[in-house]
Amino acid sequence: MRIAIYGAGLIGAYVGGRLAAAGGDVVLIGRARSRAALAGGLTLTDYTGARITTLPLPFAEGSEGAAGAGLVLICVKSRASAAVARELGPHLAPGALVVSLQNGIGNAAVLAEGLGRPVLPGMVGFNVADQGPGHFHQGSQGGLHMGVDPRLPLDLFARAGLPLTLHADMAPVLWSKLLMNLNNAVNALSGLPLREELATRDFRRCLALAQEELLALCAEAGQPLARLTPLPAAFLPKVLRLPDPLFRLIAGNMLKIDPLARSSMADDLASARPPELDALNGEVARLAARLNRTAPVNARLSRLVEDATTTPDRWSGEALLADLQRARGG
Ligand SMILES: NC(=O)C1=CN([C@@H]2O[C@H](COP(=O)(O)OP(=O)(O)OC[C@H]3O[C@@H](n4cnc5c(N)ncnc54)[C@H](OP(=O)(O)O)[C@@H]3O)[C@@H](O)[C@H]2O)C=CC1
Ligand SMILES: CC(C)(CO)C(=O)C(=O)O
Known part of the structure; x- marks a missing residue:
């Protein structure tokens, strides 16, 4: 064939x-x-x-x-x-x-x-x-x-x-992958390789905020999520927020990534191609709209990555977390 x-x-x-x-x-x-x-x-x-x-x-x-x-x-x-x-x-x-x-x-x-x-x-x-x-x-x-x-x-x-x-049903697999891909924007904004970014607690807390939004929306929409990692999808934000030593102990597998690897969205920014935002964080916004909800953290991430296409900027974990917490309203 x-x-x-x-x-x-x-x-x-x-x-x-x-x-x-x-x-x-x-x-x-x-x-x-x-x-x-x-x-x-x-x-x-x-x-x-x-x-x-x-x-x-x-x-x-x-x-x-x-x-x-x-x-x-x-x-x-x-x-x-x-x-x-x-x-x-x-x-x-x-x-x-x-x-x-x-x-x-x-x-x-x-x-x-x-x-x-x-x-x-x-x-x-x-x-x-x-x-x-x-x-x-x-x-x-x-x-x-x-x-x-x-x-x-x-x-x-x-x-x-x-x-x-x-x-037999790919939808739970795709939604679960989307949950992981919410890190693409965080990774792109960090300017760091994935491993270094995910080893930084404040960046993990940014990802946790974005994932919590999607998890709540999927629960409300009755959209099941496939288990793609040893940890069930619903536990991920809690685990991401753990202090570094505990995170490494419980989820060390997430750090088994080539030291130079970056997300495909970071690749987009690096080669001045439009970032794949609409299909990722934009999908969270569409689900929120369908449920008459908002997804302020994912909307803010989309905005920041859009801004980075014209004004390249590297965020620290602390600054990005503070910005996303403000966007979430607390
Ligand atoms: N990179 C990764 O590690 C991962 C990526 N993915 C997903 O896989 C998909 C592909 O990503 P990735 O391989 O990184 O993307 P790339 O941008 O590296 O590759 C896509 C290629 O397709 C070319 N292309 C676009 N339109 C056309 C066309 N009409 N005719 C011929 N060629 C075309 C692009 O050229 P040009 O740029 O000139 O348009 C580019 O060379 C994305 O949805 C991504 O999210 C999933 C998992 C991991
Ligand atoms: C594999 C993963 C989750 C991270 O590289 C990805 O899908 C991407 O970069 O788009």
Whole structure:
């Protein structure tokens, strides 16, 4: 089965490269600058010390690269989903399975509407960092999750070291991932790598404030959350607020991240791309509006990240916490 990877960025190149290294027939679809960066082949490393190299992968700069693919993995940022659906539709084989590997809640639905066919939601639980042209590093644990579909080449994903965890209902998985992604904005504002940021109690307290908002809204909406970490989602804010030694003892796993890894939103700010706010903190605001509530902490985080796109600024944990507490009203 030919697999088209739509979006040859961090997730697309890493997942596509590992599938190709395991024998998959993979084509990358992306921009000219990605083609140039990947022209020497891929080097894929991970936190366990694994190192895989590949020859240059077939690369297309347009959707025609997806013609004949049986599986298309969508790996663009959320804001590009509607445009990708428009570009991809005319080239998609009738029986092809399309899977969204994007963060956020609504991408599969946006793609499905544009393509006029169902799209399977997926979720990437790990971080990928760019370590130079063609070198992509998986800097944290966390697997690949997808809805159930008999067309998925499960063996290939397993051989590639990316075994799929399948879920009859992906919504609790996506909402739980969103809870984690509320750290993307905190991380971007901190200017620190994820590990250093999460090792700083005041930044963890900022994340706890943002997560509490979403947890309360999910409870009110009756939206269940999948358990993606050893700790149930509802306990996370309490654990995040613990003093550093206790936090390390109880949740040391959260700090097992490559020392250089940053959130994908921090990557956006660093490369002057629009941050993926609408699909993350913006989704919290939409849920709040649906319930006639507000989400002032997440609204404030969105505002601060927007501001940082024009006036780059690094926040201390103390200053950000004080700002978010003011936004929350206490
Ligand atoms: N990075 C990470 O560690 C993680 C990311 N995710 C999620 O995965 C998704 C992808 O993120 P990530 O890989 O970091 O993003 P990247 O920005 O690194 O990659 C996306 C790539 O797609 C390209 N692209 C966008 N639109 C098109 C188009 N119409 N045609 C061809 N190429 C296009 C982009 O080019 P250009 O920039 O020029 O538009 C870019 O090269 C996001 O939803 C993210 O939140 C999930 C888990 C971890
Ligand atoms: C893996 C994680 C949670 C943090 O890197 C992420 O999804 C992101 O950076 O967007």
